[in-house]
Amino acid sequence: MADTMRRYGVHADKVHLIPNGIDPREIGVFENVVFRDDNYGPLKLLFVGRIEPIKGLDCLVAACEELDRRGVKFTLAIAGKGSSSYVDQLKQRIQRAGLQNRVEWIGSVPREKLFSLYSQHHILIVPSINDPCPLVVLESMASGLPVVGSHVGGIPMMVEQGETGFTVPAEDPLALSNAISQLGQDRTLLAKMAANSVERANLFSWERNVEGLSKMIDLLGQSAALKR
Template identity: 35%
Template structure:
């Protein structure tokens, strides 16, 4: 039997997305001799994305959960955990929080839940039913961390996570992979319809309601009417349930020839090299990994003043903050960079320095590694002998 402790990562679906990307990065980078890893998807996984896992010993399991309560999924997870015998269950977000009791009954000694953002149908965390479920689950977890200070405060104040179970674990970015474009290097990724003289405003992220891409499209349309003298272009990169409707909105505004919505891509670092400004119009966020990638790539960020975005974007230094769901304010902020490329360059350079100083990949991996170590040391007396359950 392998004596390296196993961590089971429980996620709704393994697919292209910020949370999923950073989870895989941590798995790939954590020392192989410290922990083994397995990923359990409540629903299913995208094989193309799963190929981003570079460690050969990582198994991916799918429980094929159906919509609704699906009590059979709890039983299926219990059986799988009994077979895998992990030291840690690490569940992610509201969609997986309810499986803490199944892990406890399966004898998993350490149980962790991470708040990486709220449900897209409840971006501000006001849904009483959801919050009641979160509170109900707190006793079944040894740690309920958040990936932004704003989310940690909400966890403590609204969900009533006690101090000894609360942590803040910031996202990290691979600053080796995401770097500013070298002057003179080819900037346009494959399939990109834009030219070298275009000014490209872009964003990367899952196309769902909480990201509010519709406001970005409206702001872009406003900006084009205000600056007809500039070859403005828009890139929205990512897949999701609202991609088709967003493409329809683009068409209805007559923007098909100046907007590019390619869906999910694996060449995000190169795509960022084709942008001049990065926009983040979300109505709720944790620590925005895509904004950090843009900053590491030397781009100024125009983001909304919600969740963890103000923690990342230093207003007037690395970018600009605007109210959520306000296309007029968003258009005005974007116009500032259109008219002042030297300001864009200065804010982009400051953004990269901020990422290197505060949001390194090594620091993120070390923080998660430290969390697992401290919880296992506290809960596991000797290998195979466990302390009592939920506190």
């Protein structure tokens, strides 16, 4: 939204972005994250979201095909729901690629069970073609999951490149598979990113966001007073 306003001629210093936020008390994980230590098993990938083309699932399946060609050991869990026709299309492609034993379709997951799901995986994959500020990124990071996602919308603002994950060009399965492979080959880096992700997510608590909004309102009030 901020980028759109700038494109329509609104001056940059007139646009103040308040990002999405999370409530640590609701999640209850910042002090209680248990980091995965299964350094030699398959890389456990997770997608959470609506099952629709704009979420980049075609790119994700193509990236998985590339990972398989490289001999990377991985599993992918897909949590969410979508049209049966599109889900069937994806399942057929996965079947043709011989990946049906690597991909698990979980369906819709209640919010209260999401954080348990995060804790069972290594990396959240967010291959969206467009996504303003997906809350799933912050929730997974708060649970100790690095994120590999598209460099679109608010994802680059939340994911610190090379520190809490990677962002890659949207609709680029090779770039996506390269980023995933790097973490699969370097489990020390993966563990470091997991710890960094928890710290990074804490910067997006609603308490901090409210503080930022309050300061912005104060500045606007001061500016208005000076113009009287």
